[in-house]
Amino acid sequence: KRCCLTYKRIVPQYFARDSEETVVKRYDTVNFWIHQKIDFMNDCMFIDEAGFNTNMHRSYDWCEVGIPCKIKVEARGPNVSILGAISKVGLITLSKKEIITTATAGTQQRTDDTPAAKRKGTTSNGFLEFIEQALTTTDAAGMNYKYLVLDNASIHKANLVRDWVEQ
DSSP: OOOOOOOOOOOOOOGGGGSHHHHHHHHHHHHHHHHTTOOHHHHEEEEEEEEEETTOOOSOOOOOTTSOOOOOOOSOOOEEEEEEEEETTEEEEEEEEEEOOHHHHHTSOOSSSOOOOOOOSOOHHHHHHHHHHHHHHHHHTTOOOSEEEOOSOGGGGSHHHHHHHHO
């Protein structure tokens, strides 16, 4: 007999995402936003970060039956972090930062005994600089936004960012 199986990429489905508690929290949050009468189209600037490798390639492709599906790729390139701010008007500002991982930074020879500087993705300081740049751009263009809409990234919840928002 023939086995009717196929090899596919696994897509994880997290239990907590659709749990009753999570659904209720989402419902309550959306109701809170509705009652705040926030005009998302006119009063909000949306900010997010995306990180990726410059030599990314797709994981799946079509090929003839019986022939291995191969592509030529370069060695793994540098990681890049991009911060972007958009509104209804369009793109407000972008920031690109190349990330040097500790493995790459550690391979360079140092002449003294000081430890290698560890570079990482966007930090709360870098994020605050980006927000100030975005606000300067909007002020110069005469655009006034009442709300900054962010996701739940850890840099958005850092004490430095919270203190800045409360001022």
